[in-house]
Amino acid sequence: MTVESCLDELPITDLKGVGEKIAEKLKRLGIASVADVLFHLPFRYEDRSEVVSIGALMSGHSCLFEGQVELAEVVFRGRRSMLVRISDGTGFITLRFFHFSNSQKKAMQRGQWIRCFGDIKAYNKGGGAEVVHPEYRLISEQQRGQIEEGLLAVYPVTEGLNQASFRKLIKQAFVMLQQGAFVRDCLPQQALEEGRYLPLLDSLKELHYPQTIPADDVSHIPAFQRLIFEELLANHLSLSRLKKGVKQRAAPRFKGIGEIHAQFLNTLKFNLTAAQQRVVAEITSDLQKGSPMQRLLQGDVGSGKTVVAACAGLAAIEAGYQVALMAPTELLAEQHYKNFEQWLSGLGVHVTCLLGRHKGKAYTAITDDIRQAKANIVIGTQSLFQEKVEFARLGLVIIDEQHRFGVQQRLALREKGMGNMSPHQLVMTATPIPRTLAMLGYADLDLSIIDELPPGRTPVTTAVLPVSKREKIIERIRQGVADGRQVYWVCTLIEESEALQCQAAEVAAELLIDGLPELKIGLVHGRMKAEEKQAVMDQFKQQSLDILVATTVIEVGVDVPNASLMIIENAERLGLAQLHQLRGRVGRGQRDSHCVLMYKPPLSNNASERLSIMRETTDGFKIAEKDMQLRGAGELLGKRQAGFMHFKVADIVRDAELLDSVAICAEDVLQEHEELVEPLIHRWVANSVEYAQV
Ligand code: ADP
Ligand code: MG
Numbered sequence: 001m002t003v004e005s006c007l008d009e010l011p012i013t014d015l016k017g018v019g020e021k022i023a024e025k026l027k028r029l030g031i032a033s034v035a036d037v038l039f040h041l042p043f044r045y046e047d048r049s050e051v052v053s054i055g056a057l058m059s060g061h062s063c064l065f066e067g068q069v070e071l072a073e074v075v076f077r078g079r080r081s082m083l084v085r086i087s088d089g090t091g092f093i094t095l096r097f098f099h100f101s102n103s104q105k106k107a108m109q110r111g112q113w114i115r116c117f118g119d120i121k122a123y124n125k126g127g128g129a130e131v132v133h134p135e136y137r138l139i140s141e142q143q144r145g146q147i148e149e150g151l152l153a154v155y156p157v158t159e160g161l162n163q164a165s166f167r168k169l170i171k172q173a174f175v176m177l178q179q180g181a182f183v184r185d186c187l188p189q190q191a192l193e194e195g196r197y198l199p200l201l202d203s204l205k206e207l208h209y210p211q212t213i214p215a216d217d218v219s220h221i222p223a224f225q226r227l228i229f230e231e232l233l234a235n236h237l238s239l240s241r242l243k244k245g246v247k248q249r250a251a252p253r254f255k256g257i258g259e260i261h262a263q264f265l266n267t268l269k270f271n272l273t274a275a276q277q278r279v280v281a282e283i284t285s286d287l288q289k290g291s292p293m294q295r296l297l298q299g300d301v302g303s304g305k306t307v308v309a310a311c312a313g314l315a316a317i318e319a320g321y322q323v324a325l326m327a328p329t330e331l332l333a334e335q336h337y338k339n340f341e342q343w344l345s346g347l348g349v350h351v352t353c354l355l356g357r358h359k360g361k362a363y364t365a366i367t368d369d370i371r372q373a374k375a376n377i378v379i380g381t382q383s384l385f386q387e388k389v390e391f392a393r394l395g396l397v398i399i400d401e402q403h404r405f406g407v408q409q410r411l412a413l414r415e416k417g418m419g420n421m422s423p424h425q426l427v428m429t430a431t432p433i434p435r436t437l438a439m440l441g442y443a444d445l446d447l448s449i450i451d452e453l454p455p456g457r458t459p460v461t462t463a464v465l466p467v468s469k470r471e472k473i474i475e476r477i478r479q480g481v482a483d484g485r486q487v488y489w490v491c492t493l494i495e496e497s498e499a500l501q502c503q504a505a506e507v508a509a510e511l512l513i514d515g516l517p518e519l520k521i522g523l524v525h526g527r528m529k530a531e532e533k534q535a536v537m538d539q540f541k542q543q544s545l546d547i548l549v550a551t552t553v554i555e556v557g558v559d560v561p562n563a564s565l566m567i568i569e570n571a572e573r574l575g576l577a578q579l580h581q582l583r584g585r586v587g588r589g590q591r592d593s594h595c596v597l598m599y600k601p602p603l604s605n606n607a608s609e610r611l612s613i614m615r616e617t618t619d620g621f622k623i624a625e626k627d628m629q630l631r632g633a634g635e636l637l638g639k640r641q642a643g644f645m646h647f648k649v650a651d652i653v654r655d656a657e658l659l660d661s662v663a664i665c666a667e668d669v670l671q672e673h674e675e676l677v678e679p680l681i682h683r684w685v686a687n688s689v690e691y692a693q694v
Contacts (some may be wrong), residue, residue, distance in 0.1 A: 005181045007035040008171065008683055015172050023160045030648060033541065034176065035183050037169050038204050041227070041649055045213050048117060049150040055090030055117040057120045057483055066115045066121070066144055067093065072108035073114030083130075084108050086116075093120075093129045095136070106219065109613070113139045144243035151210050170208050177201070186230060186680045188673050191665065197226045204630070219654060228659055229649045229665075233682035235647070236666040237677050243294065244446075246414070249422045250393045251292040256284045259419035260347050261311060267346070268307070280311045282448045283426065287315050287396075292414070294426035299450030300620040301430045301584025302457070306336065307448070309398050310343055312426050317376045320576050324416075324423075327377045328401045330530045331537065331553060332357050337379045337402070354380040354389070357530050378497025391416060396424045411479050459618050460587040462595045464571075464611045473567060473596055474515045477547065480518055485591070486540065487547045488554065490582055492570045502527045503550050508569065509549040520544065523550040528639055552578065554585060561589035571597035571608040571614075576627040587618070606630060628653055648684065 008038075010033055013023050026032070030057035031040055052063045058602030068084030074082050076481050082105055083094040095116065097104070100130045110115075155166050178185070185200040186194065192199060203223035212220045217226065243466060252257065265272070286293035299305045313323040323342075327333040344351055352375040354366050369375040378384060420527050427445060465473065477487050487511060491505040502525040508521045522545040523538045532554070540548045541560050548554075548563070566586045571579060579597070587593040597611055609653040669676050 004644065005176070006034055007038070007063065007176065007181055007183050008679065010034040010181075012037065015169055017168065022161065025158055028158055029156065034169050035179075036171050036581075038183060038208070038229070039648055039683070040155060040166075041207050041224070042155050044154045044218070044492045045210060046117065046152045046154060047213055048152055049146065051115075051145055051147065053090040054086070054088045054093050054129075057093060057127060058089075059120045059649075060349055062117065062119050063117070064117045064147070065093070065599075066113060066202075069108050069110055069112045069629060071110070072105065074105065082108075084114075085113060091128065093131060096130055096132045107138060111143060113141055115365060122132075122399055127660060133357055140543075151213060152410045153208055155660040158372070158526060166656065171374055171654055172209070174205075184679050185224075186676050187670060188232075188665070188676065192267065197229060198222050200230075201227070204676050214321040219649075219651070224649070225658075228243065228655050229662065230680070231647055231650045231684045232662045232668070236662050237669065237684040238681045240666060241677065241681070246294055246422070247291045249414070250318075250400065250420055250421050251290060251424055252319065252321055253290045254284070254287040254315040254395065256288060256315070258314070260318055260349070264314060264343060267367070268343070269354055272307065272456065273304065273452050275299075275450045276308055278309055279448045279450055283308070283312045284315055286446070287312070287424055292582055293396075294445050295426050295448055295449045296445040297426060297450070299428070299430065300453070301581060302453060302588050303430075303450040304454050305400075305428045305430070305450065308338060308430060309400070309426065310340060312396060312398065313340075313377055313630070314344075314349075316396040316424070319395065321393050322370070322373060322375065322391050323396045323398065324384055324391065324394060325377060325398045326384055326400065327379065327381055328592075329553065330357075330532055331524075331558065332400065333379050333381055334530070334534050335537075335559065340377055340379065349376045350374060351377045351379070353397065354378060354384060356381075356383065366465055367429040377381045385416065394404055394423045395424065398428045422483065430584065458467040458590075458592045460583055460593045460595050462583070462597060462615045462618075464597045464599065464615050466601050467569075467598055470598070473598065474512070476596070477512075477565065478516060478519075478569070479592075480548045480565045480659070481516075485565050486543065486545070486560065488563055488566040488585055489547055489549045490566065490568045491551055492568065492574055501525070505549055505551050511549060512549060516547070519546040523547060524553060525551045526553050552582065554582070558585055559588060560585070562591060562613045564593040566593075566595045567598060568595065569598050570600065571611060572599040572603055574610075576610050576613065576623050576630070579610070580623050583614070583618070614619055 012018050012022075012026055012034060013020070014034060015037070018026070026037075029040060031037055039146070042575070046062050048064045051066065052065050054065055054067055057063055057065060059066070065088070067088040068090065070087050071083065072083045072084045074080065076647075079098060082097040082100045084097070086095065087093075095118075109468055114136050115137040116131065116134040118131040121130050139376060153170075154163060156162060157166050173187055183200060183204070186204055187197055187200075191197055202590075203226045206221075206223040207218075207227075208414055214224075218224055279299075283293065283295060283297075286295060297305055297308060299308075309325065311665045313325070316323050325333075325336060327336055333353060333355060337351065340349075340351045350369075352366055352369055354363075354370075368373070370378055371390045371392055383389075399417070401641055414425075416423060480487060489508060491501065491508045505525045506522060509521060512519075513521050524536045528536075536545070537560075539545045542561060564586055566583060568574070568579065568582055572588075575580075583595045586595060595614075598615060599607070599611065603611070610626075610630065613623060617623060669680075
């Protein structure tokens with residue numbers, strides 16, 4: 001270390017005691033530089049500044065206390081354990097050890113003084129307090145009350161790296177700071193001067209070596225808030241940079257509405273809603289700019305995103321480019337294929353579909369078409385972007401039901417363009433993302449929203465019923481079908497294996513066949529071959545089936561407007577987003593629709609809250625907000641997204657209220673303090689996210 005080193009630039013191995021092995025362990029904690037050590041914050045503190053008399057110990061607190069051994073015994077109640085009763089004259093407490101050595105046992109002589117630190121647990125039957133596996137030290141009577149430690153920070157550590165060694169690293173880093181090394185304060189000077197945020201060094205000191213124990217929730221203290229703010233800012237900037245980087249790339253220019261597009265709108269059986277028209281205009285405007293569109297199209301289930309995708313696709317095709325449409329499941333890819341074929345093949349557009357079942361000759365024929373630009377629109381799943389599939393003139397990539405794809409995959413698609421041209425990207429999602437979350441999770445995308453359902457839809461009425469009402473529900477199905485309705489019966493068993501889920505669906509189908517012998521009942525589940533699934537779906541769509549028993553394979557995108565009654569089994573086990581998706585399969589036609597959420601009592605509070613929300617509203621945005629509260633952001637964005645949003649100190653749900661000011665500050669940094677961008681990203685984002693380099 002030279003005197004004026006910036007700790008952000010010193011590798012962790014510059015610290016004493018950190019060899020390759022420890023460095024490897026630290027890396028797992030996201031620590032690579034000396035500064036990273038300082039940004040690895042404690043998650044709680046222990047007060048060792050005062051010896052508490054045993055009579056004053058309070059259960060639920062971690063305390064330092066001293067006493068004299070009265071009795072040490074090994075007992076076998078369920079599990080072998082050593083109980084040591086100690087007393088200091090004000091009361092007694094029992095120390096319980098499940099793991100102990102002979103020498104430990106021997107040392108617990110009657111009259112021996114001992115200093116302990118631990119969580120005071122419940123009261124045992126004898127009436128005294130108890131501590132399980134306290135930290136302890138034998139002391140002499142003279143040593144009583146002589147404390148060396150004060151407030152101690154407790155850090156998240158990993159195996160092979162304990163609290164004590166980590167504290168030593170922190171200490172070394174602070175010593176370096178005292179000797180003239182520095183950590184750069186990356187917030188705009190003005191914000192600091194105005195006192196809006198604590199200076200970085202003060203914050204770090206306070207967090208690692210507090211004077212008093214912070215309040216229950218450490219995240220609320222100003223020192224912590226400042227770091228949270230900085231991390232969110234860094235993430236915001238990293239995404240803006242990403243977005244800007246993409247915008248600087250070249251993309252083909254498509255002219256707006258052409259002839260085929262106009263014909264297409266004419267042949268449609270309906271008019272686009274105002275919202276659809278607005279969104280189509282936003283998209284076509286992007287497509288003319290010569291830089292890659294990166295647009296997120298958000299619209300609740302049933303809002304008609306597919307037609308919008310077709311319009312975007314036509315813009316590319318009319319300019320002589322190819323379109324790839326990627327769906328999350330084969331079932332959905334197939335459905336899109338049918339729609340697009342029906343809509344577009346009459347207009348001279350060659351629509352093709354590439355699925356897992358296309359092997360050998362069929363596969364070669366399709367991929368040849370793609371390579372030779374004979375196929376205008378190619379529909380498939382992720383497999384479309386395997387290395388082997390080469391597009392001749394890929395101009396637009398449409399990703400349906402985005403929440404299943406991660407940022408990384410989205411970015412990988414840029415490479416599928418021609419030469420230095422990146423394809424445009426349209427990403428569609430029915431999972432409404434709360435605005436605050438979208439600001440981070442999708443900050444690299446522009447946003448379009450379809451906020452209007454096609455006319456003539458009646459909202460779905462939802463009932464919540466216990467399984468004991470099954471007979472009644474079956475009766476309701478009977479009447480419904482007599483009334484000309486079609487019915488979905490959805491089986492869910494989320495914790496079990498897929499095999500069990502399919503089995504459950506088979507059993508459910510048999511029960512229904514028994515109960516409703518006069519009705520035609522079909523079954524789809526994940527273990528059936530794609531063609532089998534498709535055949536059953538077709539029958540249902542053509543109304544030759546009354547009831548479709550299905551696993552959650554129908555969750556995404558399936559569109560059968562005549563189905564107007566849905567029963568969901570074990571609804572209490574599903575998350576809100578999934579329930580909303582499922583329910584979105586009904587309410588697509590002219591008829592009033594109904595959804596019955598069946599549950600097995602007893603309901604947990606959380607489950608009962610979820611089901612009530614479903615009964616109260618069909619508004620996807622309200623449901624998403626609630627979902628975020630109940631489950632947390634990681635779940636909502638899906639695992640991959642959550643992986644990308646890996647924060648050291650921030651929690652996007654807890655800290656959501658900071659995001660507005662983060663956005664404002666980010667603007668300011670970009671305008672006035674460009675020089676802070678790099679250090680901020682380097683400090684907070686670079687290690688965890690390799691994509692930051694555009
Ligand atoms: P989602 O947004 O959930 O993907 P879809 O694109 O599957 O919704 O559309 C749902 C249904 O609404 C489809 O049957 C579609 O043909 C129909 N639809 C779409 N737009 C309109 C419209 N403007 N008027 C009437 N029906 C429409
Ligand atoms: Mg859809």
